[in-house]
Amino acid sequence: MKLQSYQQMLSEYGILQLEADDETSRKEMLEMRRYSVILEGGFMEFDNLNKWIRINLAPEPIIWLFYSKIAYDYGFAEYFFANESEARAVAEIIPRIYTVYPHSNPPNLTVKSNGYNEDVAYDPNDGSAITPDSGWATLPRIRSMTSAGASLVSYLIRKKGINDCPCCRF
Incomplete structure (x- = not known):
């Protein structure tokens, strides 16, 4: 998985704005949970x-939108948090999560x-x-790395433009 910005997502889809239904859903989600x-x-x-x-986090339901595929079983999603x-x-x-593909060649490719x-x-x-x-239970380890996490997010915001959408505040 790869962190992206709102503008990078639109660019990858080759559009200037989301479809009306997606935009409406996104605005509703951001009203409920303002961080994405x-x-x-x-x-x-x-x-x-x-x-x-x-x-690690969810005492309540996970709220996320899958926008659409850009390839087979591959696309963009947005997760919303209170x-x-x-x-x-x-x-x-x-950036730290790896996936095991049990039916890959070779088997269990990670x-x-x-x-x-x-x-x-x-x-x-x-x-x-x-x-x-x-x-999967890693949150205590993450909380102990708060400064490293803050540095990573700051780097992503500064160098990669991750926070270039005013709606995507984190």
Whole structure:
């Protein structure tokens, strides 16, 4: 999975604004939960992120929108949060989650996407990597890395334009 901005998402779809239904849904979500994180990834990656959120953050339902595919089982999603700390935790965790593909060739290929058809292989020596085998309960470790997480988010905002949409506050 890869963090993206609202403008990067629109650019990837080749549009200047979302379709009316998507825009209406997005505005409704932002009224309920004003912090959002936009990412691109595969469907199984979204499933893994949802598992992580349920275990580490969500005493209430996960609210997210899947906009549409840009390729087979691959597209953009936006997750909405009531508070900034949850959005920051998710923004920090997204680049660390790897997905296991049991029916791949070779079997059980463990990777994360960094854009469509750009996979990053899992490195077992990467202590910050999160896989289903490593367990999903990682929030205490994240909270202990608050300054590192804040630095990562600051870097993404500064260098990658992640926060270039005024609606996507985190």
